[in-house]
Amino acid sequence: DVKVTQSSRYLVKRTGEKVFLECVQDMDHENMFWYRQDPGLGLRLIYFSYDVKMKEKGDIPEGYSVSREKKERFSLILESASTNQTSMYLCVTTGNYGYTFGSGTRLTVV
């Protein structure tokens, strides 16, 4: 089975902090995505990457950046966390086995 591992299940950070959310997949997939999920808004695409060092903006990239230095790792960075970035963050990878989600990171910014 494809495994997508997000480093933290729950995270609490202060406003203004720099936050790193890590995602690692073990199936050599090219495409990786970061979504956030909010009640009433559903899943919204923040950034995606289709190869090492490549990145593309999704629908809501403002306030975020990403890093893909190795194929298996896709990091989401909140440069200066704000309370409106409190959300559930989901990492997804896609390849021959279809789309596979990580378990999510629930981030609270206080």
Place this chain on the structure above:
Amino acid sequence: TQLLEQSPQFLSIQEGENLTVYCNSSSVFSSLQWYRQEPGEGPVLLVTVVTGGEVKKLKRLTFQFGDARKDSSLHITAAQPGDTGLYLCAGVPSGGGADGLTFGKGTHLIIQP
């Protein structure tokens, strides 16, 4: 931007009843996926429908893709408390999905014993 309208948003029914969840769009998708998500977990893929008019069954769950590949439905027969969860439909764009999926906002389903 392609949009997927999912309905109903919330549904609470008694064990043993039947239900249908709808996913509609004005856009054509190359395929459509249904996911189930439990609290605190990521969505888990249930099924992918690819061909217009396709029907797939997964035990008591029946998934249908519209003839024009713009809509889909999920029908659950004799619902059980274990079916409780958030059901999401997601469309794969005609380009193949390398740019990500388009998600509906989800249906929160509660099956009461």
